[in-house]
Amino acid sequence: MSQVPDRIDVAKAERLRVEGNELFRRGEYLAAVQKLTEALDNNPTDAALHANCAEISAAISEYLDVSWDGEESAELKAAYTKARARRAAASHLYRGWVESEGPTSIKKEAPERLEAEGWNSVRAALDVTIRIWVFTAWHRSQHLGHFDFSRKMFMNALEVLEWGRNQWPDIPMKDRGFIFERRFIRSVKTIFLETMQESVYRYGPTEFTYEELIQLAEDIVNDVNSDTVSTLPSDMLLHSLAYWLYPKGTALSVLGWTYLQKAIHSSPGDLQRTPTIRKASQYYLSAAKSFPEDEESHVRCLVKALECMCTAGTVPLKQTLSLCKTVRDAFDQAIEIWGAPPYGDTLRELLDRVKEFEDKYRRLILEGKCTLDTISGRLPEARG
Numbered sequence: 001m002s003q004v005p006d007r008i009d010v011a012k013a014e015r016l017r018v019e020g021n022e023l024f025r026r027g028e029y030l031a032a033v034q035k036l037t038e039a040l041d042n043n044p045t046d047a048a049l050h051a052n053c054a055e056i057s058a059a060i061s062e063y064l065d066v067s068w069d070g071e072e073s074a075e076l077k078a079a080y081t082k083a084r085a086r087r088a089a090a091s092h093l094y095r096g097w098v099e100s101e102g103p104t105s106i107k108k109e110a111p112e113r114l115e116a117e118g119w120n121s122v123r124a125a126l127d128v129t130i131r132i133w134v135f136t137a138w139h140r141s142q143h144l145g146h147f148d149f150s151r152k153m154f155m156n157a158l159e160v161l162e163w164g165r166n167q168w169p170d171i172p173m174k175d176r177g178f179i180f181e182r183r184f185i186r187s188v189k190t191i192f193l194e195t196m197q198e199s200v201y202r203y204g205p206t207e208f209t210y211e212e213l214i215q216l217a218e219d220i221v222n223d224v225n226s227d228t229v230s231t232l233p234s235d236m237l238l239h240s241l242a243y244w245l246y247p248k249g250t251a252l253s254v255l256g257w258t259y260l261q262k263a264i265h266s267s268p269g270d271l272q273r274t275p276t277i278r279k280a281s282q283y284y285l286s287a288a289k290s291f292p293e294d295e296e297s298h299v300r301c302l303v304k305a306l307e308c309m310c311t312a313g314t315v316p317l318k319q320t321l322s323l324c325k326t327v328r329d330a331f332d333q334a335i336e337i338w339g340a341p342p343y344g345d346t347l348r349e350l351l352d353r354v355k356e357f358e359d360k361y362r363r364l365i366l367e368g369k370c371t372l373d374t375i376s377g378r379l380p381e382a383r384g
Contacts (some may be wrong), residue, residue, distance in 0.1 A: 017036060020032045039053070127179055131179075138195060142198065186243060190246075196213055227244070245290055253304075259277070260277065260304075262276055274314055281308035284304040310357070310377065310379045316376065353381075
């Protein structure tokens with residue numbers, strides 16, 4: 001365990017933490033562990049930093065558990081051993097409940113510890129526990145396909161978060177911690193929602209149902225709408241994006257995707273198929289409006305809305321061609337920021353499909369073969 005240095009360097013620790021997370025994202029696990037360990041050496045008393053390190057360590061442990069082939073370097077094998085120790089150390093240092101029986105243990109022991117030791121002890125323990133649970137749930141679902149395990153971990157985390165918020169409703173954030181703020185809970189729900197969507201995308205509505213997706217997505221949208229951001233300082237735009245606009249946009253896009261899937265997999269002749277596709281289109285349009293206009297997600301949602309309109313078989317060209325222009329204008333803004341691969345390639349492919357559709361029907365209109373009141377045909381299929 002790192003000893004407290006003579007001089008804590010918070011800025012250096014944060015820089016090393018960001019570098020470590022980026023290395024992990026690129027799959028450079030040994031370098032990630034080394035960076036995060038160095039970050040801890042510069043600020044060993046930061047509970048959130050310990051949680052971050054433990055999250056990465058847990059992920060490395062899971063990776064090596066399932067992919068060990070005997071040819072990994074000795075250094076990575078050593079990192080594996082340290083990874084298991086790091087997760088245990090973070091929980092032990094702050095006496096968290098990562099390996100406990102879950103919400104039952106926390107609900108019993110946290111109030112007792114609070115009475116005996118105060119908020120400094122309980123806040124750090126809860127923070128480490130929740131963050132590790134959430135990251136582990138996300139990692140094991142995305143990289144290992146353990147969606148049943150993921151459901152349990154997310155549900156445990158959300159149960160504790162909602163319980164804590166109700167248990168200590170009037171305790172200020174500086175005491176009970178950021179994890180019990182509405183915006184943090186909303187961010188956990190958003191990650192859970194994306195995990196649910198990934199499960200349904202891979203395996204169909206087995207582990208999670210369409211109805212569960214809709215219910216959670218609507219819950220996030222309603223929560224954002226009822227949680228005003230007017231009290232935030234003007235210099236906290238990124239905070240607003242992270243905890244208000246992106247969760248709402250993500251939830252609306254998941255609603256669009258879910259209703260589209262329901263329509264696609266509906267029975268032949270189902271009278272609700274077309275109205276369901278139209279509903280999907282409206283959700284995608286609403287999602288696009290929730291994202292900044294220079295955001296690649298804004299463009300993607302506009303194109304999905306257009307695709308739904310064209311698939312419905314009831315929308316006239318005057319609506320779809322108008323949306324084509326909106327897509328082109330949005331593309332010009334987004335490509336300045338998102339032009340590099342892989343986002344830039346995806347955006348250009350989307351624009352090519354839209355331009356092919358638009359050019360075809362504008363030519364047909366000029367030739368007198370259709371009018372703006374003609375029902376739109378399908379959007380060209382994605383290539384590859």
